[in-house]
Every structure is written in structure tokens, then in C-alpha cells.
Amino acid sequence: MxxxxxxxxxxxxxxYSQAIVLGNMVYCSGSIxxxxxxxxxxxxxxxxxxxxxxxxxxxxxxxxxxxLDKVIKTTVFLxxxxxxxKMNGVYERLFKGHAPARxxxxxxxxxxxxxxxxxxxxxx
Numbered sequence: 001m002x003x004x005x006x007x008x009x010x011x012x013x014x015x016y017s018q019a020i021v022l023g024n025m026v027y028c029s030g031s032i033x034x035x036x037x038x039x040x041x042x043x044x045x046x047x048x049x050x051x052x053x054x055x056x057x058x059x060x061x062x063x064x065x066x067x068l069d070k071v072i073k074t075t076v077f078l079x080x081x082x083x084x085x086k087m088n089g090v091y092e093r094l095f096k097g098h099a100p101a102r103x104x105x106x107x108x109x110x111x112x113x114x115x116x117x118x119x120x121x122x123x124x
Contacts, residue, residue, distance in 0.1 A: 001021070003017045003020060004017060004018050004020065004063050005017065006018065008036055008059035008063070009031065009036050009057075009059040009060045009063075010032070010035075010056060017029065018060045019063075019064055024123055024124045025122070026065075026070075028057055028119055028121070030077065031053045031060070031119070032053060032056075032110065032111055032112065032117045033048070033049035033056075034056070034112075035052065041114055045086075046083040046087050046090075046115050046116060047086050049115045049116050050090040051090050053116055053117065054068070054094045054095075057120060058094075061122055064124070066122045069098045070122045070124070071121070072123060073120065074101075074119065074120045074121075075119050077106075077117040077118070078105070078106050078116055079107070079109075080115070081104075083115060084104065087104075087116055
């Protein structure tokens with residue numbers, strides 16, 4: 001098991017790793033829309049928050065030796081399913097046609113009251 005940590009994504013703020021590599025698989029913890037430089041949520045829209053989350057996830061995948069086009073499964077946690085279409089538009093644009101398996105659920109509350117969190121599993 002190899003722990004993945006990069007300064008290009010928000011630091012883990014608890015007893016967890018940004019990601020773990022096991023064999024040829026990368027298991028990424030949930031990413032929220034923190035700017036890794038300020039460690040603050042700067043985007044106020046679902047589009048901006050989704051973009052920051054995917055940038056954070058991409059930085060972690062890169063550090064692990066993977067990439068967005070190697071993601072096989074994501075789980076998207078939304079504060080409100082009313083944001084689904086807007087989130088989905090950003091998600092589709094940033095994944096550039098790659099369509100991993102996905103679950104999307106509405107949750108009662110997310111850390112720092114953000115609008116979106118995404119976790120993923122990828123191959124190396």
C-alpha cells in the first residue's frame with residue numbers, strides 16, 4: 001500500500017490520505033472545493049465548486065501516476081439534486097468524453113457546507 005500526498009490538492013484535514021495506491025488501483029478520498037493554496041472554499045457556484053473538486057482530484061491522480069481518463073468509478077455527493085444538471089455539465093467537460101461508472105446522491109450536509117464532493121477509483 002502506498003500513500004499519495006501532493007501539495008497541488010488540499011491537504012488531508014483529518015486522519016486519512018488523499019489517496020492510496022494498491023496494486024494497479026488508485027483509491028481517492030472525497031475531494032471538496034478547497035483551493036489548495038488558501039485551503040478555503042473560494043467558488044460560490046456549483047459550477048465553480050465542481051471545477052475545483054475535479055482539479056483537486058486530477059492533481060491527486062497525477063501524483064499517483066494516473067489521470068482522469070483512467071478513472072473507472074466516481075461517487076458524487078451533492079448538497080442538492082437541483083444542482084445535478086449544472087454539476088453534470090462541468091463534469092462532462094472536464095472528463096472530456098470519458099464516462100466512468102458513477103453514482104450521484106444528495107446528502108444532508110457536506111464538510112464546510114460545500115455544494116459538492118467527489119471521490120473516485122482509478123487504474124494506474
